[in-house]
Amino acid sequence: MNCPQCGCEQADGGSECPRCGIVFAKWRQRWTSPRPGSAAVREAADDTDREPGFWETLLFHTPAEVNPIPWGARLFLLAVLTLWGVKFIFSPIDAQATLSSLWHLINLPFHEAGHIFFRPFGPVMTSLGGSLMQLLMPAICLVVFLIKTRDPFAGSFSLWWMGQNFIDLAPYIDDARSLSMPLLGGNVGRHSPYGFHDWEFILRETGLIRFDHTIARLSHGAGALLMASAVAWGAFLLVRQYGMLQRRPR
Incomplete structure (x- = not known):
């Protein structure tokens, strides 16, 4: 050489x-x-x-210090939401699993409050308001957690809740023609006055009644997509925080 x-x-x-x-x-x-x-x-x-961009800061903000105890609690919560989400996603639309779940009881007060809140906007919006309020509550929580408290993991939980509400609404929409689902008060739709079953009234008044099953499947599919996205979002945040835990001085 x-x-x-x-x-x-x-x-x-x-x-x-x-x-x-x-x-x-x-x-x-x-x-x-x-x-x-x-x-x-x-x-x-x-x-x-x-410098991180706006969306990166908004969706993936990581605190300067990560406490291992809250991190472990969030990991446990994410595991629970994952298993719960799988159960909801793979349950058929007409199954009682959705309507008999704890989440249906949580969503029900917001649903009923929505009828009152949207009553000034006419009968169709009064009926639709219950379903809208179910979706608005987790959406409001999502915005607050991202902008006010800067806690994107809590935001991912809100997104999961929104997806669960879409799945929660699917059986109600799917029942618009058969009117066999038990309603609040113990009656079923076919034995109740016209307008008591929200989605029968909404779809008949808008001329979309023949699409009830299609709309129900779209609602269920949207919910499944949101829940899966929420779990992936939360998992990404925990992995990033785990990296910070590994770099902590011991």
Whole structure:
């Protein structure tokens, strides 16, 4: 081989040049590492010093310090929501699993309050208001958690709740023609006056009654997508926080 600095010919495998004395390993490191001011160094500095964008800050904000106890509690909550979500997603629309669940009891007061809140906007909006309020409550929580408290993990829980509400509404929509589902008060739709069953009234008044099963499937599908997205979002946040836990001084 020839010395890269003075050109002296020498045996292969040497560690330094006998004529000029350069150390070959140091020479290689010098010429293969990015030089100060080079594009590679500037790019690395840009990545290190880059300010997170608006959406990254909003959706993936990570606190300066992560406490392992709340982190473990959130991991447990995420596991529960994952298993619960799988149960909801793979239950048929006409199953009683949705209507007999704890979440249906949680959603019901908001549903009934929605009828009162939207009453000034006419009979169709009064009927639709119950379903809208079920979706508005988790949406409001989502906005508050992201903007006010800067807690995207809580926001992912709100998104999961919104998805669950879409699935909760699907059997009600699907029942618009058969009118066999038990309603508040113990009656079924076919034995109640016209307008008592929200989605029968909404779909008949809008001329969409023949699409009840399609709309129900769309509602169930939207709920499944939101719940799966919420679990993935929450898992990503916990993985990022776990990395911070690993870097904590011990």
